[in-house]
Amino acid sequence: MLQFIREYLLAVQFFTRIPITGRLADWVGYSPEMLRASAAHFPGIGVVVGGAAAAVFALLQILLPDTPFTPLVAAVFSTIATVLLTGGFHEDGLxxxxxxxxxxxxxxxxxxxxKDSRVGAFGAMALVLALLCKVALLALLGSVELVTAAEAPSLFSGWYVCAALWTGHIVSRGLPLLVIRQLAHVGDTATSKSKPLADQISSSGLLIAFAWCFGALALASLLLDAVNLIVACSFSVVALLAMLRFFKRRLQGFTGDCLGTTQQVCEIAFYLGLAVSL
Known part of the structure; x- marks a missing residue:
């Protein structure tokens, strides 16, 4: 259990801007092997990031006036919260x-x-479109729930989006691990940020990762309809398969940036699946 916690905290340190410093950092430690093992906790990062996004969305739903634009504003600021918390790590990869x-x-x-850190025209367009997709879909889900809440005032109008945000961030961080499993790492391992992840992820690591995902889905099923979750996950899986085929055809493998791209695409697909299922 202590090793589990150390690996999880190392994943938090590596994939978010949450500071792990001082004695806690000394206790967690670091090694390439530990970082490689921490890949199993990618979905666990979604617990933190998705929880923060859901909290911001819920707070703004409570504080802002009840208008048709409220879900849009809440969606924008919840997305900003995730970017600040992760430092745009996955968006940079996209x-x-x-x-x-x-x-x-x-x-x-x-x-x-x-490898060039500068953002070009294609990168800028991809970022803008991805962020627009997220905000638009979350606002749409929030707007649908507002209609439901009008018929049942006892229901909090943002609960559906909050559950979607939390679950979407977790599931979309579990699926990219299958890219590591299925494809070879083709980045420059001497300088790549994903160097410790270049090796194939172990079966036990995948089991831990999907335990995070299945646990999140089980909790989400208490608030969201099971059919909606199945459709959303199906959309994410289709997005994953498309990314696998695309990277295999164009690169014959993956880089660390490909993992971030897959996370972003699978997250958007999850929200789209929820929207379609409604």
Whole structure:
């Protein structure tokens, strides 16, 4: 259990801006092997990030006047909260992949472009469109729930979106681990941020990751309809399969940026699936 906690805190330290310092950092420790093992806790990062997003959305739903634009404003600020909490880690990966694969059909040239920290036209467009998709879908889900709440005033109008945010962030961080499992790492392992993750994730690591996901889905089923969750997860799985096929065809493998891209696409697909299921 102590090792479990240490690996989880290392994942929090690596994938969020939450400071793990002082004696706590000394106790957690660091090694490439520990960081590799911490990949099993990617979905656990979604517990923190999704929880923060849900809290911001719920708070603004309570504080702001009850208008048709309230879910839109709450969706914008909840998205800002996730970017601040993670430092735009996954969004950065999305922009790099869009620049690389959009900028060249040649594999080696695409990988070279992806290493450039500057954001190009394709990256900027991908970021804008991804953020618009998230905000629009969350606002849509919030608007649908407002109609329901009008018929049943005892229901909190934002509970559906809060549950969707929390679950979506967890599930979308579990699915990219299958990219590590199925594809070879093709980044520059000498400088890559994902160097400790270049090895294949173990079966036990996958079991831990999906235990996070199934636990979140079980809790979410207390608030969300099971059919809605099944449709949302199905959309995310389809998005994952599309990313796997795309990366295999264009890169013959994956880089760390590909994992961030997969997380973003699977998260958007989750919200889209929920919206369609309604």
């Amino acid at each position: 922009a790099d992949v869009a620049d690389g694969l959009g900028g060249s059909y040649d594999r080696e040239r695409a990988l070279e472009i992806m």
